[in-house]
Amino acid sequence: xxxxxxxxxxxxxxxxxxxxxxxxxxxxxxxxxxxxxxxxxxxxxxxxxxxxxxxxxxxxxxxxxxxxxxxxxxxxxxxxxxxxxxxxxxxxxxxxxxxxxxxxxxxxxxxxxxxxxxxxxxxxxxxxxxxxxxxxxxxxxxxxxxxxxxxxxxxxxxxxxxxxxxxxxxxxxxxxxxxxxxxxxxxxxxxxxxxxx
Numbered sequence: 001x002x003x004x005x006x007x008x009x010x011x012x013x014x015x016x017x018x019x020x021x022x023x024x025x026x027x028x029x030x031x032x033x034x035x036x037x038x039x040x041x042x043x044x045x046x047x048x049x050x051x052x053x054x055x056x057x058x059x060x061x062x063x064x065x066x067x068x069x070x071x072x073x074x075x076x077x078x079x080x081x082x083x084x085x086x087x088x089x090x091x092x093x094x095x096x097x098x099x100x101x102x103x104x105x106x107x108x109x110x111x112x113x114x115x116x117x118x119x120x121x122x123x124x125x126x127x128x129x130x131x132x133x134x135x136x137x138x139x140x141x142x143x144x145x146x147x148x149x150x151x152x153x154x155x156x157x158x159x160x161x162x163x164x165x166x167x168x169x170x171x172x173x174x175x176x177x178x179x180x181x182x183x184x185x186x187x188x189x190x191x192x193x194x195x196x197x
Contacts, residue, residue, distance in 0.1 A: 054079075054080040054081075054082055061073055061075050061160070061162060061179075061180070061181060061182065062178075062179070062180045064178045065176070065178075066110075066164050067164070068106075068109065068164050068165065068166035068167070068171050068174070069164070069165070069166030070164055072161050072162060072163045073161070073162045074159055074160060074161040074162070075159070075160055076117070076121070076123050076157060076158065076159050076160075077157075077158055077160070077183060078121070078155050078156065078157045078158070079148070079150050079155065079156045079158075079185055080150070080154075080155040080156075081150040081151065081152060081153060081154050081155070082153070083152060083153075084152040084153060085152050086149055086150065086151050086152055086154075087149070087150055088147055088148065088149050089148055089149075089150070089185050089186060089187060090141060090142070090145060090146050090147070090148070090185070090186040090187065091114070091141075091142045091145035091146075091148060091158070091183050091184075091185065091186075092139070092140070092141050092142065092183065092184050092185070092186045093136045093138075093139060093140050093141075093142065093181050093182075093183060094139055094181065094182055094183065094184040095139075095180070095181055095182050096136055096137065096138055096139055096140075096179075096180070096181040097178075097179075097180045097181070098137070098177065098178040098179040098180055098181075099176075099177055099178055100135065100137055100174075100177050100178075100179055104173040104174055104177070105169075105173055106167075106169070106170075106171040106173050106174045107134065107135075107137075107173075107174065107177075108134045109164060109165045109167055109171060109174070110134065110135045110162070110163075110164050110165075110174070110179070111132040111133055111134055111135060111162070111163050111165065112130070112132070112133060112135050112136075112160060112161065112162045112163070113128070113130055113131060113132045113133070113160070113161050113163070114128075114129045114130035114142065114144075114145065114158055114159070114160050114161075114183075115127065115128055115129060115158065115159045115161070116128075116129045116156065116157070116158055117156075117157035117158065117159060120155075120157060121157055123157055123159045126159060129144055129145055129158065130142055130143070130144045130145060131144075132163065135162065135179060136181065141186075142183070158183075160183060162179075
């Protein structure tokens with residue numbers, strides 16, 4: 001009887017050992033790291049810099065009863081970064097109203113350009129940002145101003161100029177036309193269609 005018990009116990013021991021080996025071999029373990037509420041020093045905190053853009057433009061530019069060759073209209077606006085890190089942004093035409101339609105042959109003679117001021121708010125010295133382009137009839141992104149960068153604690157100044165060129169062709173189709181609009185700041189990945197206007 002003792003010999004049978006020894007064999008039986010040996011078989012059970014071998015089976016238990018095999019189960020343990022097989023179980024260990026095919027087991028999967030997942031380690032989860034959680035903050036230790038009793039020891040905050042062990043807690044990992046990820047922070048991002050606070051981004052802050054302040055946009056300043058005085059009012060809206062309006063063009064009413066403008067004749068070809070009239071004096072240009074212009075305005076200056078600024079983009080200030082109140083955070084410590086550089087920020088990228090877009091410039092977008094917004095709140096565009098008026099009755100300039102694409103069918104008027106002379107509508108291409110009404111253009112805008114944007115210069116970046118290199119000497120601050122006085123804007124006496126500039127570099128071109130957006131070359132003369134037909135004035136926008138709807139909300140739209142400004143092509144050459146889709147990745148402007150303002151440094152931490154810095155301010156960028158811009159001058160927008162609207163020009164109605166006098167040409168040798170008849171421009172009577174632009175009589176009584178009006179335009180009103182302003183430029184706003186969007187995020188670097190934002191285009192005009194995302195504003196829903």
